[in-house]
Amino acid sequence: xxxxxxxxxxxxxxxxxxxxxxxxxxxxxxxxxxxxxxxxxxxxxxxxxxxxxxxxxxxxxxxxxxxxxxxxxxxxxxxxxxxxxxxxxxxxxxxxxxxxxxxxxxxxxxxxxxxxxxxxxxxxxxxxxxxxxxxxxxxxxxxxxxxxxxxxxxxxxxxxxxxxxxxxxxxxxxxxxxxxxxxxxxxxxxxxxxxxxxxxxxxxxxxxxxxxxxxxxxxxxxxxxxxxxxxxxxxxxxxxxxxxxxxxxxxxxxxxxxxxxxxxxxxxxxxxxxxxxxxxxxxxxxxxxxxxxxxxxxxxxxxxxxxxxxxxxxxxxxxxxxxxxxxxxxxxxxxxxxxxxxxxxxxxxxxxxxxxxxxxxxxxxxxxxxxxxxxxxxxxxxxxxxxxxxxxxxxxxxxxxxxxxxxxxxxxxxxxxxxxxxxxxxxxxxxxxxxxxxxxxxxxxxxxxxxxxxxxxxxxxxxxxxxxxxxxxxxxxxxxxxxxxxxxxxxxxxxxxxxxxxxxxxxxxxxxxxxxxxxxxxxxxxxxxxxxxxxxxxx
Ligand code: ADP
Ligand code: MG
Numbered sequence: 001x002x003x004x005x006x007x008x009x010x011x012x013x014x015x016x017x018x019x020x021x022x023x024x025x026x027x028x029x030x031x032x033x034x035x036x037x038x039x040x041x042x043x044x045x046x047x048x049x050x051x052x053x054x055x056x057x058x059x060x061x062x063x064x065x066x067x068x069x070x071x072x073x074x075x076x077x078x079x080x081x082x083x084x085x086x087x088x089x090x091x092x093x094x095x096x097x098x099x100x101x102x103x104x105x106x107x108x109x110x111x112x113x114x115x116x117x118x119x120x121x122x123x124x125x126x127x128x129x130x131x132x133x134x135x136x137x138x139x140x141x142x143x144x145x146x147x148x149x150x151x152x153x154x155x156x157x158x159x160x161x162x163x164x165x166x167x168x169x170x171x172x173x174x175x176x177x178x179x180x181x182x183x184x185x186x187x188x189x190x191x192x193x194x195x196x197x198x199x200x201x202x203x204x205x206x207x208x209x210x211x212x213x214x215x216x217x218x219x220x221x222x223x224x225x226x227x228x229x230x231x232x233x234x235x236x237x238x239x240x241x242x243x244x245x246x247x248x249x250x251x252x253x254x255x256x257x258x259x260x261x262x263x264x265x266x267x268x269x270x271x272x273x274x275x276x277x278x279x280x281x282x283x284x285x286x287x288x289x290x291x292x293x294x295x296x297x298x299x300x301x302x303x304x305x306x307x308x309x310x311x312x313x314x315x316x317x318x319x320x321x322x323x324x325x326x327x328x329x330x331x332x333x334x335x336x337x338x339x340x341x342x343x344x345x346x347x348x349x350x351x352x353x354x355x356x357x358x359x360x361x362x363x364x365x366x367x368x369x370x371x372x373x374x375x376x377x378x379x380x381x382x383x384x385x386x387x388x389x390x391x392x393x394x395x396x397x398x399x400x401x402x403x404x405x406x407x408x409x410x411x412x413x414x415x416x417x418x419x420x421x422x423x424x425x426x427x428x429x430x431x432x433x434x435x436x437x438x439x440x441x442x443x444x445x446x447x448x449x450x451x452x453x454x455x456x457x458x459x460x461x462x463x464x465x466x467x468x469x470x471x472x473x474x475x476x477x478x479x480x481x482x483x484x485x486x487x488x489x490x491x492x493x494x495x496x497x498x499x500x501x502x503x504x505x506x507x508x509x510x511x512x513x514x515x516x517x518x519x520x521x522x523x524x525x526x527x528x529x530x531x532x533x534x535x536x537x538x539x
Pocket of ligand 1: 304
């Protein structure tokens, strides 16, 4: 959340005004000046946005506020260019836009185009990626979403739009001084978003209209206007925290389907994973199955060696169980594989090719997908959208194509939505596609995460305790699903506590204890392994 958004408006207003007034160079026309204002806004949008790569929420909001203060001070001090406190005339648009109505329709048209483009973006893989970064950065990275790239793109766009609007604002005012760009104006945008509801296009638009009309209607109460804003804000925050958007959002209140039993359908896996339908379902593994190997991985937190020389080999087309008591380093092993942690020693390779340590974003492209011990979801998005995030890297349309909803973008969206529905059918929750993810039960979320991971068409799938919190019947179906997934030629690394599930479906099992491999072998060997039985299986 950027509170100091007004800074970009100021930059646009002054760039357009300075260029048309000709205080630094020969005066230019209003339209080229507005265009250059947008370019300046895009540039400074990225500058303001850079701290967001490191800082979150309030800390980032404060840096934007600081930036806004700096911009205002510069417009005051740089008198020979900006006119300082005396001000500078705004750009005058040529006929027929120089009349009140002409200008009005021009602004309305610009607002319609920008809103349309923003809505396109929101419904693209870029929009979903941004929400994923906000709500679950870890899951976003594991889906191959490149956070710096996404943030830079969106700050370019936001900066350009704000600066363009600033240029129009200067034109409307006919004369601007630094006083026009107060902290109150920044707050106004912020409040419009709060009233409208973040994550919605229509909500903040209505919020802005309400906030603009309110002072007109309440003109006799001018002295009370600040009070009215505050009261309105309090009512909204207390009564409808989601803002106007939450009132308009029906998907939030739709009754959930009656029969919600999770019914995985293995036959949907082949088309989903893009593998040809074989005659014998048991013989569908890839021509030459590859192996993912970990060799001598060591990782310590402070003084504690969470994993201490782990070797592991997961073959495509097989289920490899990873078991061990709590704290034995299972999740940490998965985090090393998905590049989230950089091990101190050891290496990891797929088919003999060593993967760079500590690079989570590149893992999706190498075909590594995963789920989490605590499901990572985007609560405000629908189940379908959550699953579509898993296919982020397969989009072909560029940011600009998505913004303008060009054919390639629309084809991307159709393909991803169709595959996401297939993935939901495969894991057995197709009936919940349109439901908001935060309304799902815990067990359904686990299956939703598997669907998201499958969207990647992974070569290897890492599952962190997928059976935790599931009923006996659900565990049975999960086991069949995992087995079917592996028979599609995917190497599954399954971390689990339920010994029955492990021994039922695994081809190989590795037992960890205190970060070391205690035993490795087939389920039959592990079941009778003396140390494992005494240390872990409890007799
Ligand atoms: P498991 O998944 O097998 O239950 P973990 O891999 O989560 O175990 O943890 C292994 C050990 O590493 C535990 O002792 C845990 O406390 C420690 N650990 C895991 N993550 C961190 C972390 N981010 N910081 C410090 N210690 C950690
Ligand atoms: Mg764990």
